[in-house]
Amino acid sequence: MPLRERRKVTGVEKIGPYTLVRIDQGNLDPGIPGQFFMVEAPGRVLPRPFSLCLAEAGELAFLIDAIGPGTLAIAEVSVGDQLHVFGPIGNGYRLDVERPVLVGGGIGVAPFPFTRSVLGAGTPVVLGFRNAHFAEAAALLPGAEVVIDPVLVTEAIPDDHDILACGPEPMLHAILRDHPTAQLAWEAPMACGYGACFGCVVEIDGTLKRLCLEGPVIGGAPPVFPAVPA
Ligand SMILES: Cc1cc2nc3c(=O)[nH]c(=O)nc-3n(C[C@H](O)[C@H](O)[C@H](O)COP(=O)(O)OP(=O)(O)OC[C@H]3O[C@@H](n4cnc5c(N)ncnc54)[C@H](O)[C@@H]3O)c2cc1C
Numbered sequence: 001m002p003l004r005e006r007r008k009v010t011g012v013e014k015i016g017p018y019t020l021v022r023i024d025q026g027n028l029d030p031g032i033p034g035q036f037f038m039v040e041a042p043g044r045v046l047p048r049p050f051s052l053c054l055a056e057a058g059e060l061a062f063l064i065d066a067i068g069p070g071t072l073a074i075a076e077v078s079v080g081d082q083l084h085v086f087g088p089i090g091n092g093y094r095l096d097v098e099r100p101v102l103v104g105g106g107i108g109v110a111p112f113p114f115t116r117s118v119l120g121a122g123t124p125v126v127l128g129f130r131n132a133h134f135a136e137a138a139a140l141l142p143g144a145e146v147v148i149d150p151v152l153v154t155e156a157i158p159d160d161h162d163i164l165a166c167g168p169e170p171m172l173h174a175i176l177r178d179h180p181t182a183q184l185a186w187e188a189p190m191a192c193g194y195g196a197c198f199g200c201v202v203e204i205d206g207t208l209k210r211l212c213l214e215g216p217v218i219g220g221a222p223p224v225f226p227a228v229p230a
């Protein structure tokens, strides 16, 4: 059940180039792995979407890749600050699969510590990063197989597994080519997260749909993103 709450920051930790921001859980439900939360930093007008990275000991945590003003404002919070959080929302991964493998690229590692805590510590994980600094995030998933560019994470996926993946668009398309039943978490810019703004509209199976409602996790045909004006 999604809730909107203002929660206190309980920890801020650098992990390679990323920042792990912990908040006091309050009444928030962690939801299903792959669902997301809209998180708004103090003084900002628009929230940003984030996967839940960890849910443990009365805390929720988000792993932030600070790429612009919204993510930067969240990565720069201090313990004791308050974040406005809304979720869990969207469609998560189906977990009733026989042989799951978690496949993450870059910041796509974010949902998998929580996912593995639900599926079981023995769930195999393969992660790909652009260099060793980014690969420090693999510490969140002990025992994961880690590859670094130019080796591609798709080369490390074990055979005969049910793929749950999150990562950059080219990685998701490459997985889909060889594994049409993979469950993939897609991204689009999202301003509201609950179907009101139409900012996240993509084409799925020939129909325009809002990714915040139909996704972010989709199995089968990939969404078609609107062309970005040059
Ligand atoms: C369901 C979902 C879960 C996500 N989980 C995480 C997470 O766990 N950790 C994390 O660090 N990030 C996550 N993201 C991405 C994150 O929400 C965006 O990076 C953030 O919204 C960018 O905001 P900004 O203000 O920092 O940058 P902006 O200035 O808004 O954007 C910087 C650049 O990134 C592009 N961009 C912005 N948002 C997106 C997007 N969603 N998809 C593709 N391009 C985009 C912009 O066009 C621009 O070029 C997730 C996104 C979605 C949709």
Ligand code: FES
Residues within 6 Å of the ligand: 189, 190, 191, 192, 193, 194, 195, 196, 197, 198, 199, 200, 201, 210, 211, 212, 213
């Ligand atoms: S984010 Fe507003 S409609 Fe999807």
